[in-house]
Every structure is written in C-alpha cells, then in structure tokens.
Amino acid sequence: MGNNQPSVLRRFMPLIVFVALVILLAIGLTLNPRLVPSPLIGKPAPEFELPLLLKEGSFSNKDLMGQVTLVNVWASWCFACRQEHETVKFLSRNGVRIIGLNYKDEPDDAKNWLARLGNPYQDIAADYDGRIAIDWGVYGAPETFLIDQQGIIRHKVIGPLSDKDNYDALLLAMKSINPALNKSLEK
Amino acid sequence: MNKLLLIFFLFGVLTLSLKSVAAPIETFKFDSPETEKVFHKLSEELRCLVCQNQNIAESNADLAKDLRLEIYTMLTQGKSEDEIVDFMVERYGDYVLYRPPFKPMTWLLWFGPVIIFVLGLGFVVRFMKSQSSDEPPASLSNEEIERIKNLHAEQDGK
Numbered sequence A: 001m002g003n004n005q006p007s008v009l010r011r012f013m014p015l016i017v018f019v020a021l022v023i024l025l026a027i028g029l030t031l032n033p034r035l036v037p038s039p040l041i042g043k044p045a046p047e048f049e050l051p052l053l054l055k056e057g058s059f060s061n062k063d064l065m066g067q068v069t070l071v072n073v074w075a076s077w078c079f080a081c082r083q084e085h086e087t088v089k090f091l092s093r094n095g096v097r098i099i100g101l102n103y104k105d106e107p108d109d110a111k112n113w114l115a116r117l118g119n120p121y122q123d124i125a126a127d128y129d130g131r132i133a134i135d136w137g138v139y140g141a142p143e144t145f146l147i148d149q150q151g152i153i154r155h156k157v158i159g160p161l162s163d164k165d166n167y168d169a170l171l172l173a174m175k176s177i178n179p180a181l182n183k184s185l186e187k
Numbered sequence B: 001m002n003k004l005l006l007i008f009f010l011f012g013v014l015t016l017s018l019k020s021v022a023a024p025i026e027t028f029k030f031d032s033p034e035t036e037k038v039f040h041k042l043s044e045e046l047r048c049l050v051c052q053n054q055n056i057a058e059s060n061a062d063l064a065k066d067l068r069l070e071i072y073t074m075l076t077q078g079k080s081e082d083e084i085v086d087f088m089v090e091r092y093g094d095y096v097l098y099r100p101p102f103k104p105m106t107w108l109l110w111f112g113p114v115i116i117f118v119l120g121l122g123f124v125v126r127f128m129k130s131q132s133s134d135e136p137p138a139s140l141s142n143e144e145i146e147r148i149k150n151l152h153a154e155q156d157g158k
Helices: A007-032 A077-091 A107-117 A130-133 A164-177 B002-021 B031-043 B062-076 B081-092 B104-131 B143-155
Strands: A050-051 A058-060 A069-074 A099-103 A121-129 A143-147 A153-158
Touching: A050 A121, A058 A121, A058 B062, A069 A077, A069 A107, A099 A130, A099 B062, A121 A130, A143 A164, A153 A164, A153 B031, B031 B081, B062 B081
Parallel strands: A069 A099, A099 A121
Antiparallel strands: A050 A058, A069 A143, A143 A153
16 A cells, blocks of 8 residues: 555646646637738739729739838728727838728728828728738738838738737838838837 | 417527528529539638638628639639639638648647547546556465464454
C-alpha cells in the first residue's frame, strides 16, 4: 500500500489540466472571429474598372499605381463608416491619398452623405452592385486597403479606422513602406 | 376541450411559420439537374462571412445573396466546382470553407480529435487496470506467516 501514493505531479494533474484549459479558452475566446485575414495581402490589387461617383469617367486599378494609396470601402448606410469618417478626413488632411470605394450604395444617398459630412476622397469609384468588392474580398463596410506604389496590397483594416488598434496597425504598415512618414499622422 | 384545440391551433401556426422562415434561396433556373446539385452543394459548403455561423445557402445577408448569384453565374459559364471554390478561397481565404482543406497547418485540426481520443482511451485503460486486483497478492514473508500462525494459536488458546 505504502508505495502506491500518488506522486506530486499526479496529485496536481487536474489543476494543471484546468489551468491549461483556462489559458486556451482565454486566448481563443478573446480573438475576434470577425477578423478574417485577407489572402490578398502581398498580391496586386484586383483588376477593375468602375464609374466615378462624383465626376464623369472611370477609375481602374491602374490609377492606384505610383503612389501609396488607401482604398476605403464605405457606404452611406454603414454606421461604422460614419464613425471612422473623422479619421479618414484626418488622414486625408495630412497628405494621405485616399480613394473611396462606394459599396452597394444609392448614388444620391452617397452624395448627400458626403455633402453633409465632408469628402476626404481624391476619387470615388462606385461599386453599385458590389461585384468588384467580391474581388477584393470585402465582406462588410468599412474596410480599408493599403496599396503601395507598385499596386500591391500591403495591409487590410477590417472595421473603423477610428479604432485605435486598427489605426496603429495601419500606421505601422504605412511606415514599413515609407519610414519617413508624416509625423502629424501619429495620434 | 376548447383550450386544447386552441393550443393545437397555436402549435400548428408556430410550426408553419417556422417552416416559412427557412431557405432564402432565390429561384435560379438551371439547364441540368447536375448543375443545380452542384449549386446547392457549393452554397451549403461555403461560409457566409457576414453571419459566420451560416452558410451561403441559409444566410439572408446581402453578401450571401451576391455570392449565390456569383456561383450561379459561374456555373452557367461552365465553371467547375473546384474553380468556384478556388475563386472564393482566393478572395476570402480558407475561412470560407466549412470543410477545412487538408494541409500541414490544419493537421492538428484534423488529427486533434483522434489524438485526444487515443490519449483518453489510454487514461481510461490505465485507470481501470489500477482499480482491478487481478494480479495475485504478493506472497507473504516467512515472518508474516509466523505471525499469523501465532495469532491463530492465540485465538485457539482462548
């Protein structure tokens, strides 16, 4: 009988298993399932050609080349887009080129929205039926893509840019393209 | 009796209304039953990224509707099932697949349950062995035999 005493390890086994489970759940349950990593990062922006919202003419993926650009997917029906709008304007004021992709929106609603809240976009491509957004892997507005001079997608923000984590991650990605980033962008 | 009828009636209304909620599928026309089958299979196997616990077939989300249309258009263009799945994965990643692909990154996912089952089985077998006393008791030493004999002798002496 005497030599059958459970060892210290065996006695604490339930506790160890429990702590391991708690750690696993603590990590797993705090991850945001809405953040689906985009397989498009590191790849060229998808080819597209869309009519402009506010002017005559069209906008294509070739127009993205040459300059670091943010492609911001937004719509007037999208609440979080309004939330991030001040941040988008802030970026635009500080010299970031921002192209809007107006996602499944009525042109009149979109124009009214911009007239009321201000227009930070250099150009706005209108994706009325959302077909081009599928090529970009968009699954909900707002989403923002960072495109480098060569037209390669370098980063994707899912959700509003006004969120501090989103903003910081974007800034970090922008710095990796251009280390001499405008200091005033740091909030 | 009337109450009972009323309950039956309400129950009937409830089940009927539940039925009518399901399946938001639009009416697409297919040139062959095979294509239709592929369409239903695909829309059931692809995840809707807006309501993540629904597939494209079940979801009422706008994006799911667009993707159903996209699948339909690709099928009418003669695209194969694999081509359509690749199209979705290129855009949305492996996450759109309800059945995850088999590759080194997902090995743990695929084998995990089997590994845990085997480990659990091992524990159970070990536990059961430790509980049963099949093994013969260790033989007594000469001293112990002597003591028992003495005890018996004491008892008999009384």
